[in-house]
Amino acid sequence: MFKKVSVIGLGYIGLPTAAVIASRGMDVIGVDVNQHAVDTINAGNVHIIEPDLDIVVRSAVQAGNLRATTIPEKADAFMVAVPTPFKENYEADLSYIESAAKAIAPVLEKGNLVILESTSPVGATEELAKWLAEARSDLTFPQTHGSEADINVAHCPERVLPGHVLRELVENDRVIGGMSSACSEKAVKLYKTFVAGECLLTTARTAEMAKLTENSFRDVNIAFANELSMICDKLNIDVWELIKLANRHPRVNILNPGPGVGGHCIAVDPWFIVSSAPDTAKLIRQAREVNDSKPYYVLNQILEALEQFKKPIVACLGIAFKADIDDLRESPALDITKMLAEKNCAKVLVVEPNITKLPESLSKLGVELVALEDALAQSNTLAVLVDHKEFKSIAPEQIAKKVIVDSRGIF
Ligand code: SAJ
Numbered sequence: 001m002f003k004k005v006s007v008i009g010l011g012y013i014g015l016p017t018a019a020v021i022a023s024r025g026m027d028v029i030g031v032d033v034n035q036h037a038v039d040t041i042n043a044g045n046v047h048i049i050e051p052d053l054d055i056v057v058r059s060a061v062q063a064g065n066l067r068a069t070t071i072p073e074k075a076d077a078f079m080v081a082v083p084t085p086f087k088e089n090y091e092a093d094l095s096y097i098e099s100a101a102k103a104i105a106p107v108l109e110k111g112n113l114v115i116l117e118s119t120s121p122v123g124a125t126e127e128l129a130k131w132l133a134e135a136r137s138d139l140t141f142p143q144t145h146g147s148e149a150d151i152n153v154a155h156c157p158e159r160v161l162p163g164h165v166l167r168e169l170v171e172n173d174r175v176i177g178g179m180s181s182a183c184s185e186k187a188v189k190l191y192k193t194f195v196a197g198e199c200l201l202t203t204a205r206t207a208e209m210a211k212l213t214e215n216s217f218r219d220v221n222i223a224f225a226n227e228l229s230m231i232c233d234k235l236n237i238d239v240w241e242l243i244k245l246a247n248r249h250p251r252v253n254i255l256n257p258g259p260g261v262g263g264h265c266i267a268v269d270p271w272f273i274v275s276s277a278p279d280t281a282k283l284i285r286q287a288r289e290v291n292d293s294k295p296y297y298v299l300n301q302i303l304e305a306l307e308q309f310k311k312p313i314v315a316c317l318g319i320a321f322k323a324d325i326d327d328l329r330e331s332p333a334l335d336i337t338k339m340l341a342e343k344n345c346a347k348v349l350v351v352e353p354n355i356t357k358l359p360e361s362l363s364k365l366g367v368e369l370v371a372l373e374d375a376l377a378q379s380n381t382l383a384v385l386v387d388h389k390e391f392k393s394i395a396p397e398q399i400a401k402k403v404i405v406d407s408r409g410i411f
Helices: 014-023 035-042 053-062 095-107 124-135 142-148 165-171 181-191 204-235 239-246 269-276 282-306 332-343 372-378
Strands: 004-008 027-031 066-069 077-080 113-116 152-155 174-178 199-203 313-317 347-351 381-384 403-406
Touching (some): 004 014, 004 095, 014 027, 014 165, 053 066, 053 165, 077 095, 124 142, 142 181, 152 181, 174 204, 181 199, 204 239, 204 269, 204 282, 269 282, 282 313, 282 332, 282 381, 282 403, 313 332, 313 372, 332 347, 332 381, 347 372
Parallel strands (some): 077 113, 113 152, 174 199, 313 381
Antiparallel strands (some): 152 174
């Protein structure tokens, strides 16, 4: 039924999805506005970092099942995986979805399936269908023709964890929200070609809200942990021991405090709920504010620690947005390091085992990327900002004489 699948947007979600579907033997056309990404993929390489993605992409391209282009072509199914950032007022910016809709509309044919994978505010799938209908008055769409429509439209939010994308793409259950029952059924047929997890059917709006709910749940839980960490500092209690003890209750499961919440999902998606229901989503907004304030709290802890030295030298352990990845985007650890360097009150060293070069925003401030041993030899203060595995194996005697601000609780 699906001989040819087109994936619109070849980023962190679209490219792995395209490659996995191609690896199942289907003909996949990846579409991206970025010519460099298109050329890179067609050469069998990848422009983003994700374990094993390079191998899957190369073999799919070499087998002739995956091809990238900047211009959409006809296909049986279209999967839209473009960014949905927020605007200054925290409202979702649907302009990438709108551009994708306008780009594929001219090549749509009766019987096609269009899936929105991008994490989106409630109502975005209906908007997508509206943009398609506006461009193609010769075709019918589910908002007016339900299951009888020429074109089927569904939302199936991505749920993969960066660093584990290839496994989770296949193993995770999928929430599939069709704009009609025919849309849902058709979408399930597509996902069943590569998903081993269960496909759970619902409406498009519920599927949109489900994805936002998953990430907000995590954000609220982390905010609770972050708030506890600040309360415990005041009360002179070890928050890590506290959470470990509380989590021994059979119905308590508190996540870990940290330097703030980074990445491109958990720190963004809750705002889509808040902007849909600003007067009601009080807890969700408060959680965002708690997590967004945590980097400043950690920065102040470091500045206070540095005051006791005539020649303060601080080693920031980790600048990635979470453990054991090299992704620095939306990283609270990177923000803290940058704010610290801007204060110009100490020599700032960075240990980040997953990168070979510092971003310019740090190097231009005189921050140095050093090996862990050098950092331990040179610094008098350690700021633990990411719980990378390399830091967890530091021996107690190596840090016995240091002043430590441990935002991740690894020591
Ligand atoms: N963090 C903490 N404490 C914790 C857990 C995480 O401070 O106990 C921080 C991390 O250090 C990081 C941030 O939260 O800065 C987010 O990390 P994460 O590992 O919780 O999540 P992401 O952003 O990498 O991926 C999430 C996942 N969502 C859920 O687990 C509900 C993933 O499944 C989604 O597909 C992804 O968002 C997405 O694309 O939406």
